[in-house]
Amino acid sequence: MSKSKAPAGIHPPVAKLNPAADPRRMRRIIAEDPEWSLAVVPLLTNLCLQHIVKNFEKxxxxxxxxxxxxxxxxxxxxxxxxxxxxxxxxxxxxxxxxxxxxxxxxxxxxxxxxxxxxxxxxxxxxxxxxxxxxxxxxxxxxxxxxxxxxxxxxxxxxxxxxxxIKEPAKFEDEDPSDSVSEEVGSDGPxxxxxxxxxxxxxxxxxxxxxxxxxxxxxxxxxxxxxxxxxxxxxxxxxxxxxxxxxxxxxxxxxxxVDDEKCRTLVSSLLDHPSLLELDLAHNLIGDRGARAIGKLLKHSRLKRLDIYNNQIRGPGAQAIAHALSTNTTLLSLNLRLNRLGDEGGQAVARALLKNRSLLTLHLGANKLTEPTAIALSDALVQNTTLKSLNLSCNRLGVDGGKVLEEGMSHNNTLLEFDIRLTDVGLESEYSICKVLHNNQNKAHRKRTQDPAATT
Incomplete structure (x- = not known):
């Protein structure tokens, strides 16, 4: 039987094949890297950078x-x-x-x-x-x-x-007492x-x-x-x-840090070319150590000294005060939580009559009473540099409060004055706070008019 031919110009219909049966569509590329894809081909530059990261240590x-x-x-x-x-x-x-x-x-x-x-x-x-x-x-x-x-x-x-690491003591049966004495008496490594x-x-x-x-x-x-x-x-x-x-x-x-250690440390700092702040707080420094610190104040350029919570008494405070009277660099002195008493408190107050650099002084909790308040009152009249004074936790009493009130009435520069827990009386507290408020307002107006001025 002969096959019929389609008329010229007319193409025979093409049979629709199942896509799954098309061998061209069944071909797959199985890469060694399962995440590799033809969709994104890394640039050679990125491949080089990743190699640098991977081998950076070597x-x-x-x-x-x-x-x-x-x-x-x-x-x-x-x-x-x-x-x-x-x-x-x-x-x-x-x-x-x-x-x-x-x-x-x-x-x-x-x-x-x-x-x-x-x-x-x-x-x-x-x-x-x-x-x-x-x-x-x-x-x-x-x-x-x-x-x-x-x-x-x-x-x-x-x-x-x-x-x-301290090795445990070893005792020998024949004479254990010798081992004990050696262990207790030695100052080993x-x-x-x-x-x-x-x-x-x-x-x-x-x-x-x-x-x-x-x-x-x-x-x-x-x-x-x-x-x-x-x-x-x-x-x-x-x-x-x-x-x-x-x-x-x-x-x-x-x-x-006790007196001997303080003296040893200070001796190495006397001629130090750049030391500006020294903090030896919460230690065991007494009067001998305080004398060494006083010597340091005369030979250094310290701007801040913190020796609070030590065991400094009157004689030690006198040595520090003597150095403070001639010092021209110290800006802050913190002596709180010592045992200065009026002997030391009065010495520091007298130093303020001559000192013209100190801005902040903390004498809290030093067993100060009325005699120190009197000396500080005189200092507040003459000293025009001090900005902050803390006398909290002392026993100044009502009479001490009155003399401080009198001294503050002639002071124009103190901006902070802490007299909490000093039993100075409410009237004195009110009067002192009023003077402080006026001083703060004056300082604020001065800073506003002249921003370059320092307090």
């Missing part, structure tokens, strides 16, 4: 990149890269912010000069020192970090210093802490140092020797401070 490449490429690499880098690779190569604040947040969580950058990199290296070095155990930790643990940190550390706030001589002279930008010779969270392992600032510690610290020429602020609190 071969860091950063400065050779364009700004946009550099930003991409920095965003992809892991915060856990070794500091030996990143410390002196990466300055991007975003990278160091990720490093800080990964290690410590949220932090306040305002305390570190708005620099995440400075925050990281200061806190990192603080942690290294706080976990250092003398006689156990190798010195290289600290020294290896110095070249990485030294350009970025401006402040160290050490909240604990660990003593060496287990009483010493981190030696700052190996560190401070290697930090050229260090401006503030805060130390606490104690242990955090010791729990049931509490022993008094965990909170002991030994004389050997003091001597090594004094030598370290003398070599740290950039230091401006020194704080040693709650560390049992």
């Amino acid at each position: 071969k860091p490449v950063l400065d050779e990149l364009l700004p946009s490429q550099k930003a991409f690499v920095l965003e992809q880098l892991s915060p856990s890269l070794p500091l030996s690779v990143t410390a002196n190569l990466i300055s991007d604040e975003g990278f160091w912010k990720r490093c800080c947040e990964e290690r410590w969580g949220i932090g306040d950058i305002s305390e570190y000069g708005q620099s995440w990199k400075r925050m990281f290296f200061e806190r990192h070095l603080e942690n290294v020192i706080e976990l250092f155990i003398p006689g156990v930790t190798d010195l290289s643990v600290v020294l290896d970090e110095v070249p990485l940190c030294q350009n970025y550390v401006r402040r160290l706030r050490i909240s604990q210093l660990l003593p060496p 287990f009483m010493d802490h981190f030696d700052f001589r190996i560190l401070l002279d290697k930090l050229p930008n260090l401006e503030e140092l805060q130390l606490l010779y104690g242990v955090k969270s010791c729990g049931m392992n509490f022993e008094w020797n965990l909170f002991e600032f030994t004389f050997r510690d003091c001597e090594s610290l004094a030598k370290a401070l003398k070599s740290c020429k950039s230091l401006k602020v020194l704080r040693i609190n709650q560390s049992k």
